[in-house]
Amino acid sequence: MVSCTFDGQTLEVDPGTTILTAARMTGVEIPTFCYHERLSLSASCRMCLVEVEGRNKLEPACATVIAPDMVIHSQSARVVSTRQDMLEMLLANHPLDCPVCDKGGECELQDTVFDYGKGSSRLRDDKRVFRKDDIELNAVIVFNANRCIQCQRCVRVCEEVVGDVALGTAERGLDSEITGVGNSLKDCSHCGNCIEVCPVGALMSVPYRYKARPWDLVKTETICGMCGTGCSMSVEFSEGRFKRVKSDPETGLNGELLCAKGRFGFDAIDGGKRIEQPMIRKNGVLKPVSWGEAIECIASTARDIKTRKTRIQGSISARQTTETGFVFQQLMRQVFGTQDIRSSTRFGGLDTPDAVTALAQVMTGGMQRKPLQSLLEADCIFLLGSNITDENPVSGYLLRSAMSDPNKRLIISSSRPCGLDPLAAATLRLLPGEEAGLLSDLIREDPQISDSAAGAFTHKARSILTEAQDIALLIGTEFLRSSKAEACLRWIEQLVDHFGAQGKAVRLQFLFDRPNQLGLWDIGCLAGAAPGWQAIHTTPPDPDAHVDLHYVLGADPMSQDTQTSSSFLVFHGSHYNHTAKLADVVLPAASYGEEAGHFTNHEGRVQALRSVRSPDQNLVPTREVFNQISQAMGQGALPVAADQVRNKITAEYTGFGQFDQPADHGGNDLAYNWPKTHSPLAPLDHLPQPPPATERRRFLVTGDSLFQSGQLAARSSVLSSLDDGPYVEMNPGSGSDRAFEGMMVTIFSAGGNFTAPLRINRSFDEQIVFIPERFLMEHGKRNLACVEYPRTVDVVLSGRRDPSKYG
Template sequence: MVRVTIDERTLEVEAGSTVLQAAERLGIDIPTFCYLKRLPALASCRMCLVEIEGQRRLQPACATAITDGMVVHTNTQLIDETRSSMLDMLLANHPLDCPICDKGGECELQDMVMAYGPRASRFRDAKRVFHSHDIRLSPVIIMNVNRCIQCQRCVRMCEEVVGAVALGTVEKGMDTAVTGFEGSLASCDQCGNCVEVCPVGALMSFPYRYKARPWDLVETDTVCPHCGTGCQLTVGTRKGEFMRVRSKVEHGVNRETLCVRGRFGLDFVGSQDRIKRPMIRRGGVLVPVSWDEAGDYLRRRLSAVAGKVAGGLASPRLPNEVLYQFQKLMRTAFRTNNIDCSSRWSTPFDALGPLVASFYTRAPLEEVIGNDCVLVVGGNVTDENPVTEYLLRDCARRRQTGLLMLSARPSRLDADARAVVRVPPGGEAQGLAAVVSGLGAAGQALPGDVFADIGVKTGRPAAAADSDDPDRLAAALLEGRSATVLVSADLLRSPRARATLYQLNNLLQVLRALGKGLAMQFLFDRANQLGAWDMGVLPTALPGLRALADDAARATLERAWGAEIPSEPGADFDAMLELCNGKRVGALYIAGSDPMMSCPDRKFVQRALRAADLLIVQDAFLTDTAGLADVVLPAASYGEESGTFTNNEGRTQKVCKFRESALEARDNLAIFD
């Protein structure tokens, strides 16, 4: 620890801390433009200059490391004059168009000028003008380069955090301009993080442009409904209508960053293509009816099919509370365990259950990826969990985490990885088996019976991947004291999912035998997939991932629910469709899911859904699946009901309501009741 005195207040901080970090701990405000916590200090804007006793010149607080006994002053006449001069130079070429700038009211330059700036400018020359009109760089990003103050936040965020390298600078000195390649963002992710960090109105969101002022917005903190990373975001509404999405500095797992889906993919909540009233099928056509009439129709039809089996499919994008009530309804009212939460794969829970029970790590992602090695297995993190990709890149570059990739698909993270094992599609199991063999060959500390024990438990593939790369990956795992395995949900959709899960189990057991600190998480591409499992929306598992065959667990729930639970294992969704084609399903209840769109064999799904005696669809939109239904129940969409999501970390976060439901749509829980 080192001691520092700032404005006559003394503090002890860790060696290597900067003056700016120490000042923040003391609650002393030092202005900055170019500084971002998650990026190395640039010290280019010169707004954070401070006086340090014993040094002749002012020093940048963001880049000056504290030495023991240092004495710092942040509010002297010289500092005030310097800050005022810096702002005067920025304003010399900055257009005075605040009344029409989207950043008005939340502009950092406005705030700085009010707090530290001159009351009159010394410059009388004409202002520099790059372009007389705004440039639309992409479908969602528009730029007014005349307003740019050259803080470089956008360029560095794009390159160092997102990894897209879509923005750069041209020219030099006062003519320096930020732009994309040939005036476009050809390699852009459209994530809008550059817009988020821009301190002025140089980079703007095109969908939000000229729609509202910040003081007109009602802002609600909630959780993204897309992938399982569970990013915190802030939704702005005006008069009940959706306006924009922002993120907060150092807030949530995402730490201010969002992907294109999180920032620009929530406009569906304001869509006019909503189901406005309940509908029932008459004469082969869906016709709108009242809720009472729909209820009477349902009761009659359900009575007619009471002798046949039922099945239920719920979306993993629904809140935990809705999912719990759905599986309870299916098990008690419909008397079936034919329940599933994904139309895109049939989870081999006999292999998945033991893996989750033994190794799944419910801990913050930042802590999990801070291990010495992080192995990403399968999929493409860039596509499936973009913000997780940003965090992994940050760990690889700044914390020296050993990033290892084993997948059939290339990823932007490959450039930052120590070892990349490329396997053929579906070859992840053999690649993992080769890594396990490499660990066995190199790890002298393994007990002699470890591999025999694993072989008895799970079996091994006949041949490993014909490559030397797995040996490099195994060597990297051996070097580290701790390891994290991140598994793409893409692997659960593979016909070889069971073999891959067995080999993951093998790998984790060997690493444990080697004494490594272990962590394992799935990278789900649905916001509440882990929550759906936890809530028991599975054919062979009860809430809490308790086995359906567990008599004690079943008895506990029966007492709580006041109803008997069937003991026979249920069918997953693939098996339900087969039952439908066999004319054995009386009622099929689908809540929030669209298997017609998500299943690979559309014609097979269509035949099966039409073969069910009664198809009930509960959704916010008239999807292709809803178009085949006998009864359509209009449900609240995301943002129209409160609840919770469980993200990949196992963190349960509140999803908040920020708008009213469309017309006669009801909350999902109200429909179940």
């Protein structure tokens, strides 16, 4: 420990502690501008100057490490007067337009001048005007050059955390100015983190601009509904209308970070076409009916089908709360008498009992319910089967920040390239499902390492994994869509056991692309596993067997091709989608943002989702609908009140952990009663290779893009405006990029065709083609993204762009 005297108080601090950190530990405020906990030091604003006895010059507290017996004064007359002078200089050219500035009321400069300023200025010259007008750098960021205090926080957050290097400084000295390339930020990720860290009103949000004053906003702390990272955010309304989303440095695993989907996608709550009343299809047309008639129709049909013992299926969106999911599976199991429940219709690889058993073993054994930050402390991080920077961007930012430690090694194997590839010691492009072969080769004693790219990766990855003491596995869910899901899950478990047996700490987390996938699985929204991952030993239905009653809650699993005329389809949800249009009974529901409950993020943290506005007063709450159906079928009451459901979950499934876990809960290892089998697997022969690509044959993978994640994001007009429309992303092979510019791509397959402009990405394997799922949904091409995954397709490149041919 190092001893020092701080403002007359004797302190013992760890070696390497800065004066600013010590001040904050003792509760003393030292004003700062350029300093930011998450960013590298800049020490450029000189706002934090303090006096150190024996040194002539004042020292920046943020960058000065405490030396033994140092005597520091942070409130001396010299320090106070210097702070006043610094603020006077900062205000020399800063426009005093607080009354019209978006930052007014929450501006660090305004607050610091109020707390430490002199109250008057000696400067009488006209203020210099850098730019007469604000510059819209892109669709979400507007820049006022006159207000910029050159702290460089925006530049550092963009480069060091987001990894985009979209902002920079032009010119020097007094002329220096923050800018994007060519005065625009066309290629940035639109995350808005630069706006969040800007201490003044220089960077502003286009959608929020001039919409409200901070003191008029009503704030609700809630959880982002876009992906499984589960970022905390504050949703702010004024006069009953949504205004903006902000993040809080002190809350959640994300602190002040959000991605574009989280920060700018919340307008989705006002998008899309709402389902306003119950409807029943009569003579081929959906007709409004009373709640009673709709519920009786479902109950009588379910009663009839249950008597005939034919197939009833339930599909629930992984955006439903844990409370609603729990009662949904009760409705399915106890009332409808079916175990046929899915909470992601895309995970076709989980359709067999063996795959569910393998999933349960990983989820209850290898999976670590710990803060992501603790996994990122590992010296080897293995990112498997995930485009983390598009699908879970904030998890990606945290991983990028962790990689600033030069002692860490990152290895990446995935079907799609991601923004972290350049930081990886080894990367491999692999088809979803081939992870099983790769993992087998990584742990077998006699690996068959070929000269191929896969062989080189295996060689490198084996040596990194062998050298590591701590291994963190971050695993995407794409392989669950493939027929090799079970093998992959078993080899994931083998890998954890293999390196664990060598005395290494091996920690594993899945990266979910939907916000409550883990929560719904934990409470039994899965065929073959009841709440608490308890095994259900019944013969599973043949996945291809006819479904007589399909109850869909919020999801969109249906397309024209999959719905047959004899099925009875119920759609229960907030907005019209393809399934609603095909349904026999349609029931309205509250949307994301209108219903409180809990989501479990990919750390296993059970977080409170709050309602930011009330749903339509005529709406019967979703769990009450389940209860009424149950009673109409003579099956007794189901729990409706959220706390009643939570009490039941915590009383009966002790493994579920606590609700409302704070950010620093320190992890929660959940104990389940799942029977574990640890039978070692025989190594796979070698890393499977896809069949050699013909000139045109490729494999289609689909998923989320940076601005899209399913139905919710698709309803955001801001996010939709950030996408340039449909595209097909691939490496077109030999030839210059110029030769391929502006070309169209048509995908031909048994599941349908799709045409869109080519987006060239040379980091793709030439055999893999990517289309964001949202565009396939919009154009009714859902079949291209399911049934067979990855889908074999023929690809034809043609002529110049022709928008009339999209879709």
